[in-house]
Amino acid sequence: MAEAVRLDKTARQLRMLSDALDSGRLGPVRRLVNTLSPAEIGNLLESLPPGKREVVWGLVDPEDDGEVLVHVGEEVRESLLADMDPDEIVAAVEDLDIDDLADLVEDLPATVIDEVLKSMDRENRERLEQVLSYPEDSAGRLMNPDVVTVRGDVNVDVVLRYLRLRGELPDHTDYLFVVTKRHQYxxxxxxxxxxxxxxxxxxxxxxxxxxxxxxxxxGAQEVARQFSDHDWISAPVVDDNNILLGRITIDDVVDIIRDQAEHQAMSAAGLDEDEDLFSPIRRAFRRRMLWLGVNLCTAFIASSVVSQFEGTIAKLVALAALMPIVAGMGGNAGTQVLALMVRGLALGQIGASNVYVLLRKELGVALINGLVLGTLLGIIVLVWFRQPGLSLVIGTALTLNMLTAAAGGVAVPLALKRMGFDPALAGSVILTTLTDVMGFMSFLGLATLILL
Amino acid sequence: MAEAVRLDKTARQLRMLSDALDSGRLGPVRRLVNTLSPAEIGNLLESLPPGKREVVWGLVDPEDDGEVLVHVGEEVRESLLADMDPDEIVAAVEDLDIDDLADLVEDLPATVIDEVLKSMDRENRERLEQVLSYPEDSAGRLMNPDVVTVRGDVNVDVVLRYLRLRGELPDHTDYLFVVTKRHQYxxxxxxxxxxxxxxxxxxxxxxxxxxxxxxxxxGAQEVARQFSDHDWISAPVVDDNNILLGRITIDDVVDIIRDQAEHQAMSAAGLDEDEDLFSPIRRAFRRRMLWLGVNLCTAFIASSVVSQFEGTIAKLVALAALMPIVAGMGGNAGTQVLALMVRGLALGQIGASNVYVLLRKELGVALINGLVLGTLLGIIVLVWFRQPGLSLVIGTALTLNMLTAAAGGVAVPLALKRMGFDPALAGSVILTTLTDVMGFMSFLGLATLILL
Known part of the structure; x- marks a missing residue:
């Protein structure tokens, strides 16, 4: 609650900025923008509609351009890059850390990539090419090859002298790495x-x-898990021969954790986490169409179940009014189990050894929920329609659908994961189809059997 | 995809552990468990059903007990504490860092808290009391008062001599803090x-x-935002007079970010993020009942709309089979807009200055989606039922419900946030009620007007 009441800093800045933009005074806007960190500027740009976004982007200190590009989502990044000429892009990105540059490089126009590579010295170019040779979402892509190494057979004073000679250390250096002559960790x-x-x-x-x-x-996810399980700030990265290649730092890991959470939240609604809040209508339409199209197909499945019972409904129209309750409640109960399963699977907490215990527990919860809510629903329906048979039918159907929701809520994400699909993305559409079908079928089927 | 194929380390450990437990050989279990970090042990305990959980908990090295308790969810923590006698608890928690102890202390029995306080030296007791005096989810609660301070008017060699004399530094010390005589930062x-x-x-x-x-x-959320926007490893905490009180480190911030993401994902399904995967059926039932009860009430609202049109349905039973499509598709489209809004609100990206642009965009997307999907749906219905009027009605109703979903998807979370409610928690139930009502009303209403 307090969260909502507290004035949010970003929202406040956004308001000030927007007012200044509306009044056309760009001086204050520039000053405001350049008090922010690149990540904050990125967040601000994401929250600006097209038009204003380009104006503010033009006011950002060119020195920050590269870092800002690193900190925005893919769609917004494309819109910002579209606004820059090749020279500007080269200037913006050439001073980035290798890991950040590797992150960006795929979104750059091919001609610009060539320019960037040409502008780098040979050592850095080779480092970039090395980082890019690893698959996306792997430790190799996350690492920065810029590390400080020392030998184990010297004393503290030698290392201190070396460090003083070397000068500045890479950001977030909390450890030096000790290697052999052959650079083994x-x-x-x-x-x-x-x-x-x-x-x-x-x-x-x-x-x-x-x-x-x-x-x-x-994999990046596994790297993130290890960092958060061990409270690491940085960690060395080695190849199969234990040769030290670079290091990963916590700031990149925080980004992974955030992206992962966003992916989970957005994909449950069939969205891409890179979707721009203000993406052009045509693009947003295309992105959402697929998901809605899939849902339309599954809606027809549920619909065709209902149409099997048209004769029953014609004789007792009240069924039409009540049937969405049974289907919808199953969907809600299933969504709860699904959320628990998706979290458990993401944390690696669910496997063959405990899934049956879990299923038993969820079926138990569903049975009690079904009996309690089914009784409640039965009583309300009795008061409303004064047909004891109808009460019995709806209460029983609800309980059956709750049990279906529990079984499906456990089985569907598990099966999806086994088949290599993302349970967060496909789970909800499959599960609600299941609970819709079972809800309509049990309610209308029981009504046909008992009431006609 | 690769994510699912890769064998998950935790799941693998879980499997091995479970096999060892089943065979009753506790020696290997103990050895396996004690190679893990406290966070990993916590994750493992969370994934064990009652019975096995207590056995493994008994095998954990008592030295790790405190850290493990810090790393598990509230429900699991209670189940673990229930298994310890007061002396064990005191021994487990007395060596924890002050911030971790503050995090735990509320879940401890009152008698144990007294014992813990008695076992601490005066300085640490005062520090703990100070940390506990700040509200939960504030920087004061997250900070650790154990900091290394130096004076500004000395040279590097003096500080190095002081540090060598002092010996070990607190975990994750990347900066020393420079203070005045009066301890001002x-x-x-x-x-x-x-x-x-x-x-x-x-x-x-x-x-x-x-x-x-x-x-x-x-607030903790704002602290987390600043850490991730500025790539901090640690940050000093001061009071209103700029007196240095302690410091916050990135490992606690990573926990906040994870908790926040979990809260968002779980509360969208009406769940508490502290819910134990294996919580007792009675407790799980109670936790879920409220949410399902609320949903039952809203289902009746939609149901009563349908019942207004019983006469229409009686004349054209096909309407009963088709009406869930219109309602459901509106719900799906609304969920997409809601997910985008919840993310934007959490990042502070949405405010009065851009909400109208956003609404216009979403209405535009909804209109195109409605027209395209409505036409498609109309054609399918035409082929199925061979009634052009019915096609027209369902296509129009779908478009209207898509527009409702867009408007509601933008307005509902915004209104909830303004009123101090969590948009992620209450948003979906309100929005789907809206799209159900609008879906049934527009479809059955138009059918009554045009087809009868």
Missing amino acids: LGRVSLASLVTHEDSTPINRLIDDEQPAIDVGE | LGRVSLASLVTHEDSTPINRLIDDEQPAIDVGE
Whole structure:
């Protein structure tokens, strides 16, 4: 509750900015925009409708352009890039970190990519090409090859001298990596331990070799899980021969976690998480059409079930008014089980060893819910229509549909995951089709049997 | 796709553990469990049904007990605490960091809290009491008072000598905080700059005073937003007088982001994010009952609309089979707009300045979707029932309901947020009631006007 009452900083800035834009005073807009971090500017640009968005984008300090592009969704990024000429794009992206550049590069026009590659020195170009050689959503794509390595057979003072000579460290450097001559990963030494130990301490004594290195082929989701399970800030990435290739830092992991959550929330409604709030109508239409089309097909399945019982409905029209209740309540109950399952599957908490216990529990909950709500529904229907038979039919049908919802809510996401589909995306449409069909069939079927 | 194919580490561990448990060999179970981090053990315990859960909990190294308790959901935590005697609980939690202890303390029995407080030294007790004095979900609750502070008027070598004397630093220390004599926050100095600068460099020259300190009363969500927008690892927390109180670290922020995402996904289905996968049937029943009860009430609203048209349905029973299509498609389209709005509102991207542009866009998308899908639906119905009037009615009704879904999808979450309710929780039930009512009313109403 308090959340909603509190004035949201972004919404406030948006309001100020919008007022300044409307009044045509671009000076204050520029000053306001350039007090923000690139991520905040990205969020602001996403919340601006076309027209205003281009104006504000033109006012962003060119130095921040690259970072801002990294921080916006794909659709918005395309709209921003469309507004820049090739030279501007090259200037914007050439100073980015390798991992950020790798993230961006696919959205750039081919000619611009060539220019960017040409503008880089050979070492960085090779690093970029290496990062790009790994599949998207793998540790290789997330890593930054810019790491500080030391040898284990020296003392603290040697390392400190080396660091002073080297100067600035890469962002979020909390550990230095200890490697062999052949650049094999041995372990890590924290900056904290460097500054809390005497100059004469050998590095070997400070090595933390407990943290396993991440394999370059590991999936992004698994990387995120490990970071959050172990409270890491950064982690080394190695290849099959244990050669240190780079490191992944928590800021990129936070982005993965956010993207993943967004993906789950959006795909439950059949949306792409990269959808721009203000995407052009034609594009938004195309994006949503597929999902609605699929739902139209499944609606016909439910509809054809009802049409089998037209004779029954013709004799007792009250059935038509009541049948959506049975179907809808099954859908609601199923959605609850589905949400629990999708979370459990995402956390790896559900497998062959516990799914039967889970199914039994959900069937138990559904049975009680069905009996309680079915009785309640039966009583209301009795008061409304004064037909005890109808009450019995609707109460029984509701209980049956609740049980169907529980069984389907457990089985559907599990089956989808086994078949390699995203349970969050396809789960709800399949499950509601199931509960619609079962709801109509049990209610109208029982009515045909008992009431006619 | 690849995500599902890849064998999930947790699921694999779960399988091994479960097999070992089934065979009754507790030795291997103990060894397996104690190779895991506390967060991983927590995840594993959450995925174990009652019975097995208690057995594994008994095998966890008592040293990890406290950390594990921090990492599980509230319901599971209660089930674990119920299994411990007071002495065990005190021993488990007394070595926790203050912020973690503050997080746990409310779930502990009152007698245990007294014991824990007694077992702490005075300084830590006062710190805990201070943290607990701030409201839940505020920066004050998230912070850890254990910080390393230095003065600005000394050189690097003095600080390094002090750190060596002090020994170990708190976890995730990436910056030292520079304070005045009265402990007012002046800025921060990174460990990276300490190790890359000469001994004789004055600390004042290394101070980064650009990062604003977090106000102790700031909300957890806003703290999380700032961390992810600025890529912070840690941030200082101050009171109204700029006195340094503690610091917040990224690992707690990652937890907030995860909890927030979970809350959103679960509350869309009317669930509590703390729901245990294996909560006792009676408790799960009670938790879900309320939501299903609300949905039952709204189902009656839709049902009563249909019953107004019983005369029409009696004359043309096909209407009963087709009406769920119109209602359901409106619900699907509305859910898409709702998902987009909930995300936008959570990111602060939607306000008075852009909501009309957004509404216009969504109405445009809905109109095209309605016309295209309405025509398609009309053609199918024409082939099925060979009544051009019925085709016209269903096509028009679908378009009208799509427009309702768009308007409602924008307006409902916005209105809920204004009134201080969670749009993710209440949005879907209100919106689908709206699209059900409008779907039935427009379809059956138009049919009454045109076909009878």
